[in-house]
Amino acid sequence: MQRERISENVYWFQSEVYAQVTAGVIVGPQWAVVVDTLAMPEESKQIRQFVTETIGVPIRYLINTHSHADHAWGNCYFPNATIIAHTLCAKNLKESGIEALEATKKQNPAYQNTEIVLPHLTFAHGEMTLKIGKKNLIILLTPGHSADGISVFVEEDRVLFAGDAFMAIPQLNESHYQQSIDVIRKIGDMGLENIVQGHGDIILRGEIEEAVQENITYIENIHEIARKATRRRNPADYLNDFDIESSGKSRVYLGGLAEQLHKRNLIWMFKQVVAAEGLPKSDDEYEDEPEEDDFEDMLQSVDQMDVESLNANSNDDFYPDEDDFEEDSD
């Protein structure tokens, strides 16, 4: 696990084992606030130890930026903290997190002692403010990656813990893609010193504009590709031609999971476009020539795309099945 001090009494953690997921700590004179838990129990415990032993203050609040495993499953390792989250985050953890954790336990003994702990204090409208020493923490709604997304703004330092509303590669998930774009733009307009992304490295002030533009362009590119795919008889073949670099992102992001995440995004967006605009109803709406038995082929290839829930409340979030995709030919 990496640790860095971002500003006075504000710390950042990044996992070295899982998708560069991040967490944060804001330390006050008497107690501290933790933002997210990281993915592995050992990592959650290391954050707790750092705060309670190295710094030497208790953890009074833990904020979950959303319900996904890599941000909220470690709640049980902060037993004395009041947990704050979006109302939907508590609902998601209760309705799917508990079951997903039980399934994960059967496959990964590291989670044997993990239990889902539901947030105690939730909200769904407006903002929440938490005063810690001289600093104001403003907790705001940032839906996009997930409908239950919240971010933590350290007002005095102009640091935003953005959760997965801002990532090295946007992960399109539940909300309309335009909502992801709107939130990314809103974050870009906040006049921040640092964006702490849910996954990836800290974005410094001078890098924010470029990062915002890169993410918005990426989402718009994916949308365009997905739209064109709906006018192809074999959309899966078409989508497979667009690797991560062709969409303006590097494949080294997120500990090498970038390409998988990207393909997930393409499939997700394709389904969104089909749901919104439908598939061609007549032959002349296609942009390519018919081949023998093409309609069957197309139906089949759409079927193959029906990967399991893209809103995985589990650590599988970043690991689509290998056989969902064709191998790159190079």
Ligand SMILES: [Zn+2]
């Ligand atoms: Zn995440």
